[in-house]
Amino acid sequence: MPEGDTVWRQARDLRAVLAGEELISCDFRVPAYATLDLSGETVDAVESRGKHLLMFVGGLVVHSHLSMEGHWDIYPAPTGGRPTRWRKPAFAARVVLVSHLATAVGFSLGKLEVLRKEEVENAVGHLGPDLLGPGWDTDQALLRILADPTRAVGLALLDQRNLAGIGNIYRNELCFLGKVHPAVPVAQVPSLERMIDLAKRLLEANKDRPRRATTGGPAQRDAALWVYGLAGKPCKKCGSIIRHDTMADPEFPLRAARDIYFCPRCQPTL
Known part of the structure; x- marks a missing residue:
């Protein structure tokens, strides 16, 4: 993808x-x-x-x-x-x-x-700061996301107007690493700035790789990712079964709902 x-x-x-x-x-x-x-x-x-x-x-x-x-x-x-x-x-x-x-x-x-x-x-011109661009600005990305504190963090991260470059794989992986369910409101995310910094580091680490990895493990699907596409398999951190759902964006009602993957224990809905 x-x-x-x-x-x-x-x-x-x-x-x-x-x-x-x-x-x-x-x-x-x-x-x-x-x-x-x-x-x-x-x-x-x-x-x-x-x-x-x-x-x-x-x-x-x-x-x-x-x-x-x-x-x-x-x-x-x-x-x-x-x-x-x-x-x-x-x-x-x-x-x-x-x-x-x-x-x-x-x-x-x-x-x-x-x-x-x-x-x-x-x-x-509508795009937010480019995660892999020369003008990357963490503070500007954070301000754009915080402008709508009630919005689900999983939707805010995917919105290219906030920061440009995150797709559905990174959205799911970042929410897992941030220990929040994608539906948690932005205002309730305890480590939002850390998640944004991590997004930058992950894309930088993967930009020269033929296959994407977020776990630090081998670049093979089950080992390379924490949750994306792994519904029904045990969480690599706690052993709970990873779940799958879909998430629609009310701001874009004509767009199809996107897949979300999460660990119910590691990613509480708060």
């Missing part, structure tokens, strides 16, 4: 093969940009902002969001006139960008749009 660390790696890898390079081919496979051709333009920069990815190309910005299933794949430049076989079906491709070094394909992107530079803030 793409979270802030995943998008950070995607930006890093795309930057390595596109930044400073001229695009020799460009193919947008969405109706709104089907006629847009950025061939001949130079990719000036590739950046991540929380779970958003921005490519600055010839005065424009290609903005993508991976959502649940999106991914950017990178393939070596074709040799001998033979195209490289993609790892995913062609119908899932939303955009194909080719430089002399590589081909970058955005598959199943949840959002894809092309903006003028002055429009970028309209797309990402």
Whole structure:
């Protein structure tokens, strides 16, 4: 599942093969940009902002969001006139960008749009401090979360307007490590600042790893995580059976409720 660390790696890898390079081919496979051709333009920069990815190309910005299933794949430049076989079906491709070094394909992107530079803030200006960005600000993230003290901490952590980069896996793991149920109101969390600092440390620790881990154990699912996806299995700390539920966000009634996992003993509802 793409979270802030995943998008950070995607930006890093795309930057390595596109930044400073001229695009020799460009193919947008969405109706709104089907006629847009950025061939001949130079990719000036590739950046991540929380779970958003921005490519600055010839005065424009290609903005993508991976959502649940999106991914950017990178393939070596074709040799001998033979195209490289993609790892995913062609119908899932939303955009194909080719430089002399590589081909970058955005598959199943949840959002894809092309903006003028002055429009970028309209797309990402609502985001809180970026956990993996150069401007990370713990105090600002804390102030944003505390602005709504009655909101469930599990919803506040997931809200990208408070701090950018936490997805559902980290949300569940942070609540476990903070010893609170996700439904506990922000005002009743005894160690909120510590949870925010821990979020920063976890994403930093995982940003260069191919597989995410929060326990310090092997990067294999049952050993790597404390509670996420482990319903019905014993808690690694107390032995109680981990439970599963769903949690809807009243601020976004059209969004589907998200999964929560928790230990009933380690994470009391207070």
